[in-house]
Amino acid sequence: MFKKILIANRGEIAIRVMRACKELGVSTVAVYSEADSNALFAKYADEAYCIGPPPSSRSYLNIDSIIDVARKTGAEAIHPGYGFLSENAKFASACEKAGIIFIGPSSEVIEKMGSKITARSAMIEAGVPVVPGDGRAIEDDATAIEIGESIGYPLMVKASAGGGGIGMKVVYTPEELTRALSSIRNVAASTFGDSTVFIEKYLEEPRHIEIQILADSQGNCLYLGDRECSIQRRHQKLIEEAPSPIMTPELRRDMGEAAVKAAKKIGYVNAGTVEFLYSKGDYYFLEVNTRLQVEHGVTELVTGIDIVKQQLRVACGEKLPFTQDDIEIRGSAIECRINAEDPLNDFAPSPGKIRRYRSAGGPGVRVDSGVHMGYVIPPFYDSMISKLCVWGSDREEAIARMKRALYEYVVVGVKTNIPFHRTVLSIDAFAKGDLTTHFIDDHDVLSALEKVAVSDSERCATLSSALEDRNKKIAAISTAVGSYMNAAKRHDMKGSDE
CATH class of the missing domain: 3.30.1490.20 (ATP-grasp fold, A domain)
Known part of the structure; x- marks a missing residue:
């Protein structure tokens, strides 16, 4: 296993990778922009280095600076997370040339799959259905x-x-x-x-279904089940779940084997995702995401497999420790992307200071986050606050648990899309699993959203007030305890003098 790796990313995904590293005993190096100097991920890492001003083009996309920090710190490998340089063939190539392991597929594979035309041609050759x-x-x-x-x-x-x-x-x-x-x-x-x-x-009324794959350098390639990612705005995912409501063991096997066939055709190694569109009983190749997906957590919840740890092990040259027959899908998991944005204003970003923050918790709830109360969400990057994931013994329980978790989640100071998620989960078609990539428009979600948003605003104000009262009481108790301890200390000192 590696002794030290650099995480070339920020926010929740940087912390997610660092958590896996900490459990494996691997030291971590963070790189951050000036805007992120006080960010949680920069404090969580064992070492942290500023690589430039806020614009990502001068920091998180600065290949030379990142490679330089990796060399200076002795990092053996770089994990790119998702976004930024994660699917940049030039970055992967720069790592390879510097003798640093890129935790992902080869630069050649990334470049090949970066062109949808080339990817489509490769899938046709592999016998994978295409649109x-x-x-x-x-x-x-x-x-x-x-x-x-x-x-x-x-x-x-x-x-x-x-x-x-x-x-x-x-x-x-x-x-x-x-x-x-x-x-x-x-x-x-x-x-x-x-x-x-x-x-x-153009496929009308399609579903967006993807297959998570893992492949090692010994030629083993497995699929870890499926994810439904049909709830989208402007082709960007907002809610994901595993497994898909329409999935059967036979369909999962067919799509999984097609994904493995695609991966082997291009010589894929490490974690990746093969995305498909599903329409009227048929599925068609969409693209290969040559990186860790935002929604990987729901697959981890239903399979019990830590995908990030497997990425690290595969990058070290280790063989996958399980076979396809070992992969079992248990229960149902849902993820809501909690973003700092205003869904009533065309999902406009809402950067600013988080004045009150209380994340959801309880049975079956997982929150992958990089923020805290008092944190200032910068305007330069993606507006994600966290990924809220839940697991249930079946889809019905998972939906109920997500509704409860969303009710508990309190963010004051910036607008969030929590009301949007609560609105979607309350629609009968969602409960029935009748999903398409046009779900938001088909069910007039934004019209129903305003009432929920007003209710959430009032509830957050009430909970914020309660949190403020609690904090004042805690502060008062802390002051009293401090006074008592100081008095006791003075008494002891007086006694010792006597």
Whole structure:
């Protein structure tokens, strides 16, 4: 096992990796921007180094600075977390050239899967189902219109280098197609540095289902079950669960084996996720996430496998300690991403100081967080406060437990999407497992949200007041105890003089 690793990330995921390291006896190095100098993750690590000013381009995306800290501290490996440089082939390559182990797949695999066109082609060769479409890069509008007519509308125009829901647009007519091509090219060029686009058939009413994989360097590759990630806004996930409500043992085996086939085709090693769209009884390859997923916690809860620890062990060259037959799905788990954002204002970020904070707890509740009361959420990065996960013996219990946990969660000082989550979980279609990637629009979630938001605001104000009264009482007791101890100390000193 490694003696020391560097975590090239921030917030809750940095702490998540550090916790695994602490249990394995591995020393940790944090890198932080000036905006994160007082962040919890920077204090939690064994060593911490500032790598630049707040903009991520000058800190968390600064490859040279991160490699320099790794060399200076003697870190044997770097864990990239998710986001930032986690799927950056240049960063993985820089680690390899510096003789530092990148805890993830090879730079070659990352680069190959970073292009959706290349990934699609590889999956076709591997015999994995792909969304109907055309895998060619679109060079001109005439070709695009010809492809559109052959596939049939609606279509999805995609940036080949896209990710995180960026660089995608649904079109229903040839006129919309030509406008979308120009728009997506511009977005792709400015965001990813690659203006290549392609076209697929748009699947209406799809579900987003993904398969977690683990692969070692000895050729073993396993799937750890499935996750449903259909509750999304602007193609970004908000609620995830394991297993999917529609999953059967047969479907899980088919999709799992397809994911393993995909991973072996590209020579994948370490933890990764193969994402699929599911529609009308069929599933289609979407993409490979060559990193640890935000929602990995729900898979850990239903399998009992610590995915981060396995990442470290695989990166050390160890063989996976279990086989496919050992993987068992127990119960149901749900994750809500708790973000500092205003769902009533188009989910606008809500940075600022957390004046009161009380996370949920109790049976079956897991909170992966990087904040605390008094913490200032900076405006420079993702607005995630925490990942709230629950486990239940079945889906019904998991939903009830999540509702209870959301009720307990108190964040005062910034707006959060907790009311949004409470609204979604109260909808009958969610309880029934009738989910699609259009769930928010189909069920007019935002209209029902306002009433819940007002109720939550009043409840948080009441609980905040109670917490403030409690803190005042604790402070008063502490002052009294301090006075008593000082008096006793003076008495003892007087007695010793006599």
